[in-house]
Amino acid sequence: MSKKIGTKCVQGGYTPGNGEPRQIPIIQSTTFKYNTSEDMGKLFDLEASGYFYSRLQNPTCDTVANKICELEGGSAAMLTSSGQAANFYSIFNIANCGDHIISCATIYGGTYNLFAVTMKKMGIEFTFVPPTITEEELDKCFKPNTKAVFGETLSNPSLDILDIELFSKVAHKHGVPLIVDNTFPTPINCRPIEWGADIVTHSTTKYMDGHGAAVGGCIVDAGKFDWMANADKFPGLTTPDDSYHGITYAEKFGKEGAFITKATAQLMRDFGSTQSPQSAFILNLGLESLHVRMAKHCENGQRVAEFLNSDDRIDSVKYPGLGDNALAKKYLPNGSCGVVSFRIKGGRKVAEAFMKNLKVAAIETHVADARTCCLHPASATHRQMSDSELLACGIYPDLVRFSCGLEDAEDLINDIKQALDNI
Ligand SMILES: *Cc1c(COP(=O)(O)O)cnc(C)c1O
Helix, strand or coil, X not given: CCCCHHHHHHHCCCCCXXXXXXXXXXXXXXXXXCCCHHHHHHHHCCCCCCCCECCCCCHHHHHHHHHHHHXXXXXXXXXXXXXXXXXXXXXXXXXXXXXXXXXXXXXXXXXXXXXXXXXXXCCCEEEXXXXXXXXXXXXXXXXXXXXXXXEECECCCCCCECCXXXXXXXXXXXXXXXXXXXXXXXXXXXXXXXXXXXXXXXEXXXXXXXXXXXXCEEEEECCCCCCHHHCCCCHHHHCCEHHHCCECHHHHCHHHHHHHHHHHHHHHHHHCCCCCHHHHHHHHHHHHCHHHHHHHHHHHHHHHHHHHHHCCCEEEEECCCCCCCHHHHHHCCCCXXXXXXXXXXXXXHXXXXXXXXXXXXXXXXXXXXXXXXXXXXXXXXXXXXXXXXXXXXXXXXXXXXXXXXXXXXXXXXXXXXXXXXCC
């Protein structure tokens, strides 16, 4: 029976048998017992599926990954220790030293740093493109060594919407997958796979957990990208892996399983950015109410955005639900998220004074939490960037990122009012 999204939030990934626990069990065990060395050897050869060490896979984590997989409409998924680990693995699973990636420039500051600084040191080169790029211009960015295209459905903090259909069309024309970070809308408001994305990543730290309790990430594979049809580009998936007795992931696990199996068997084995079963349990509690909470976050976001838009002390407001936004109508018809980005008249100093005056909203690095929080990206998450890099990411020095929580909208608006009055 096919289920709707809310039912998947509550019950996805886990169906207890007769007499089994109703809530998902936390398997707090690093290791798993086998009767013979031969049984265990089969796991090490990827000849049998099963658990042997929680650095690679854990049943609690897999249960929660399967729920997110159902929510996104994917074929396989894995949890990671953080959103950063998810985005790193999603690219490092298919790109090596000497390869090239095209990424939208409007992305989270941590991801930008990962790509432009750390992965560059690993020999992977990135070209950053504006989200408004045309098909012809995007076409021209491809090189023979380009291995993927990356973007955020709804960028943090600039709230630009990725034209997923356009980006996936051009990526596929060049024989590479589109990777989409879907953290802000969550699968409640947008499912990138339905628009042609091949790999979807998440910082589950944000709305999915939703209570500021557990850092985590997730990677979902749509199971649609044909690695074998582009075999020369992706040797890691299409030629034998010596560290697993010569298995070829794309042959043995097919389109549906190759990407996540390789990321688990190689990257988790070697880097170990695994999520703890305790964190996965907390994440699952968040997921159980994700569909209910997102509606309230969006309602609060809309009301706060409309208030800010009507106040002449505010220079400009960015929120997908304002004005006539064609991409919002197409990709986010039921709402976007609770984050509103705006610029205050008077520049950086006024923005800082405004934030200091807030009483309900707190200054935090965090975003997408039950409690309203706000941040001045230019002096925090995006601090390492030059002014020109900031502008390319859609960040102005006076930009405030205001993340509406689950409080009453009246209280949030009154808080903003008094903070503006007291500047
Ligand atoms: C926060 C965030 C990340 C990084 O996630 P962590 O869980 O903090 O590592 C990646 N992408 C987006 C869009 C984010 O908002």
